Structure formats: structure tokens, C-alpha cells
Amino acid sequence: MTDRGTPERIPEASRAELSPAAAARLLMRRALKASLATLEASTGHPYASLVTIATDVDGTPLFLISTLALHTKNLASDARASVLFDGTDATGDPLAGGRVTVMGRAVRTARGGARERFLGRHAPARGYADFPDFAFYELEVERAHYIGGFGRIVDLRRSDLILDVGDAQPLVAGHDDIVSHMNDDHAAALALYATELAGAPGGPWRMTGIDPDGFDIVCDGQTCRLPFARRVTTPDEARQELVRLAGVARDRQSHS
Structure with a gap:
């Protein structure tokens, strides 16, 4: 690890x-x-x-x-x-x-x-x-x-x-847009991250923040931290990791 x-x-x-x-x-x-x-x-x-x-x-x-x-x-x-x-x-x-x-x-x-x-x-x-x-x-x-x-x-x-986020300013600049987009358009993916990857109960999970190492979601007073497999510094790199994690979550769901 x-x-x-x-x-x-x-x-x-x-x-x-x-x-x-x-x-x-x-x-x-x-x-x-x-x-x-x-x-x-x-x-x-x-x-x-x-x-x-x-x-x-x-x-x-x-x-x-x-x-x-x-x-x-x-x-x-x-x-x-x-x-x-x-x-x-x-x-x-x-x-x-x-x-x-x-x-x-x-x-x-x-x-x-x-x-x-x-x-x-x-x-x-x-x-x-x-x-x-x-x-x-x-x-x-x-x-x-x-x-x-x-x-x-x-x-x-x-x-x-x-x-040190000096190399991640594109991600910092795009932070609010990424969070809003995930909450507005990808609520189902957020729920899958929580239930399939973090072992949390279902619910209206919302993303609260993203950073080079991962992202945070919250629901009804409970929080989850989902780490990335690699450091991300741009919105596009973040999108790739979010898509990858969604695929992992769906695969786990289909085999459960």
C-alpha cells in the first residue's frame, strides 16, 4: 500500500x-x-x-x-x-x-x-x-x-x-466547476462511489471537494474519502480518474 x-x-x-x-x-x-x-x-x-x-x-x-x-x-x-x-x-x-x-x-x-x-x-x-x-x-x-x-x-x-499544489493550479481553477458538474449531472456515480468503493450506505451523496490525491463526498452527516490511483493536476486528468472509478464501481456492482 x-x-x-x-x-x-x-x-x-x-x-x-x-x-x-x-x-x-x-x-x-x-x-x-x-x-x-x-x-x-x-x-x-x-x-x-x-x-x-x-x-x-x-x-x-x-x-x-x-x-x-x-x-x-x-x-x-x-x-x-x-x-x-x-x-x-x-x-x-x-x-x-x-x-x-x-x-x-x-x-x-x-x-x-x-x-x-x-x-x-x-x-x-x-x-x-x-x-x-x-x-x-x-x-x-x-x-x-x-x-x-x-x-x-x-x-x-x-x-x-x-x-504542494503548485503544479495543480488548473485543477484548483476548475475545482468549483468539477464539483458542480458531478453534483448536478452524476449523482448516480457519486452514489456508486460511496456504496461500492467506500462501503457506505446508499443516499443522496454529494461531492464537496476534489484535490490532486482524491475527492470527498458527504451524505446525511457521513463522509467518505475516495483516493485516486495517481496524482491529478488538471480537470481532464480528474475526469479520467472519476470515469475510471465509476467503471470499477459498476463492475463491483454487477458482481455483487
Whole structure:
């Protein structure tokens, strides 16, 4: 198995086979929520809060927060923060499950794609995203600490988590069009990706984002991450991989 995983189904039981860096990236890509830790402006005490989360094309964590919230006031005083991604929801013993704490600075983002990456994942947020007291933030990742269960504890670098997308600007530029096209015209393929390749239940699955390594889909509060067999950097390369995966899914469906 490569560091980026295999292009087809990755059962939960085999996730331990991923490298720590790949497992941490998977946790970040699949997360809908996370714990944001800031430093309380008045006392300096650590303050942890719950936020909804998304990732940009390169994997940078994104969140939408209000200036009225205590964590935002804390960040205005000291931008140092950490985000805990918890992958232990279905684990009998949570301490045996995977989680990663990502550390850096949380600042208002100037990323052009941040809004649609986040709102594509959290549609209800469209109702308040344009309120004057709300703004999109990103975590400028510096390092991370991954725990994959007992005895599997690894410190990670920024380069382990954040993709270099310098060669993928055509894909970045075409991101929103690709996502809209898949959701508007290929709902059946998205459902097949989920059921046949990710082992998820059926439903109205929607694509929320695509990047050089794969794409993310969501349905009723559940997420799936589908990795590509090869790195893609253009919309045409992405189309080829999406078509290939659809063929794999249909073949599996016909033999089930």
C-alpha cells in the first residue's frame, strides 16, 4: 500500500496499515467537526470549543466563526491555536482509535476557494456565512501530533499534511466547476462511489471537494474519502480518474 492509500475501498480495519501521515490526512479530510483550542485572552488559560471544519485543496483546515465567539476574541489577541481531529467515534475503546492534533496559527483567510470548500461541506452555513460578524479562518499549519492507538504516536511536519499544489493550479481553477458538474449531472456515480468503493450506505451523496490525491463526498452527516490511483493536476486528468472509478464501481456492482 502506498502512502496515499489505494484507489478503491479502504475498510476501517485496514486503516491501521496507512502511514501515520496518510492516516492523519484522512482524518482531516473526512472531518465535519473538530475541537479548536485557543488561549483565553484574559487569563492565558487554554480554551477548547467545537467548530465545524473543512479543508482547502491543499489540506489546510478551514472554519467559519463569529467575532462574538470567545474563541475568535482569543485569536484576535493571540493567533496560536490547535485543532483536534477525532476519528474515534465508532471505536469501542476511544483511546485505541485515531486522532491528530494540528498546531499553528488561526487567521482570517484570503484563500479564494475557502468559501465554497467550506459551504460545499456545510450547506446550512450559507444562511449565516454573509453575516457581518462571521468570517472564514484557516489554520496555518506548523506541525501535528498523531495518535493511532496504543504505541502508535508520531510527530508530523507541515509537509506531511499540506500538499504542494503548485503544479495543480488548473485543477484548483476548475475545482468549483468539477464539483458542480458531478453534483448536478452524476449523482448516480457519486452514489456508486460511496456504496461500492467506500462501503457506505446508499443516499443522496454529494461531492464537496476534489484535490490532486482524491475527492470527498458527504451524505446525511457521513463522509467518505475516495483516493485516486495517481496524482491529478488538471480537470481532464480528474475526469479520467472519476470515469475510471465509476467503471470499477459498476463492475463491483454487477458482481455483487
